[in-house]
Amino acid sequence: MPCVRILSHYFVGRFLGLFAMVLAVAFLLLATVELVLNLDDVSAFDAARSAQAEALSDSSSDAGLATLVLLANTLRYLGLRLTSYYLRDILPIASFIAVFLVFAIAGRSMERVAIEAGGIRPLRIVLPVLAAALILSLGTAILHETVILRAEQIWSGENRQRKDPIDFGRDAFWVHQGATITNVAHADPLTRSLHDVEIFERNAAGVVTRVVRADRVRIADDGHWHIEDARVWRFDPEDDRAAPTFENTASLVLDLESLRGDMMLGADPGLLPLRDLAGYLERSEAEPSSIGRRARARFHERLSSPWLVFVFALGAMPFALRIDGRDRIAGPAVAAVVALGLYFLAESAGRTLARQELVPVAVVPWTVMGLSCLAAGIATRRSLRSR
Secondary structure (H helix, E strand, C coil), X not given: XXXXXXXXXXHHHHHHHHHHHHHHHHHHHHHHHHHHHCHHHHHHCCHHHHHHHHHHHCCHHHHHHHHHHHHHHHHHHHHHHHHHHHXXXXXXXXXXXXXXXXXXXXXXXXXXXHHHHCCCCCHHHHHHHHHHHHHHHHHHHHHHHHHHHHHHHHHHHHHHHHCCCCCCCXXXXXXXXXXXXXXXXXXXXXXXXXXXXXXXXXXXXCCEEEEEEEEEEEECCCCCEEEEEEEEEECCCCCCCCCCEEEEEEEEEECCHHHCHHHHCCCCHHHCCHHHHHHHHHHCCCCCCHHHHHHHHHHHHHHHHHHHHHHHHHHHHHHHCCCCCCCCCHHHHHHHHHHHHHHHHHHHXXXXXXXXXXXXXXXXXXXXXXXXXXXXXXXXXXXHHHC
């Protein structure tokens, strides 16, 4: 029917317009927040260009050029920061808000009542919008593995340069994370080895329970620390007067997540393209490690996150369909926000369980998405039937 086709185009066009508008507003707000809260980071970003701008500003004739360089540097900072840090989460939220507004506006303005009075089922205008959200999800999947991934790779490199990374040429540095404190005299990223290493392991009360000293530690590709000829002291946390037990020339293979040795050597498998990351996981599958678990979690998060654009669009539908011409928008809006918060809460709880190895990391994102789709689908069907 031509009338149905025109209505479908109308609602899809409104959805895409609101989606773009929400993205633009979100970017403007986030850019303002970044400039206000992280002005020092902006000025320190890309030291070479900042130094060039400072040199140009000394000459009055080059003051305009220096301003352009600073502006370009600021825009580059904002582009990388917003794309790498925020865009992945903004896209599904924009889809949620756009769908809610499309059908909330249609309900408030009595457009849906007029459509139903004309004998057109509401499903005929709902399905095209969901189809558009599904197409946006496909586009988002491509965007994730091109623009967003590249921005994350560039930002990661810039971030390490700006935040005083470990200097592998200097004498002795300390790494303190979680319950483990490590002292390293020298690190060689070419051979993936640490030299003159001391590892202090503590319990929950902060009492040292074990000290490991080694002349050389080799960090394998899977993140395990291989130590030969280690000297190990073990302490009784219940009796501070007891003499420690000593073991010499011990061979150890440690899976120390808190030390993040692979980060010290400048490697982050989570920033690999999906195909390369899948190959990395296949090679390290026989010997699981904390780094491997994080990489596997990252792999499934990157596979599943583009489809949140569709999942969130479907999730907003039942709340928007409850709004009609009687000005009842506050209740559905609050319920929609609560549902969105519950999704992120469930996702966070799933990640915590995965980190504790209580559930497989691959199960969490797909299970939360699947349950959300099922609940939203049932609620949407009931809303359509009630009308």
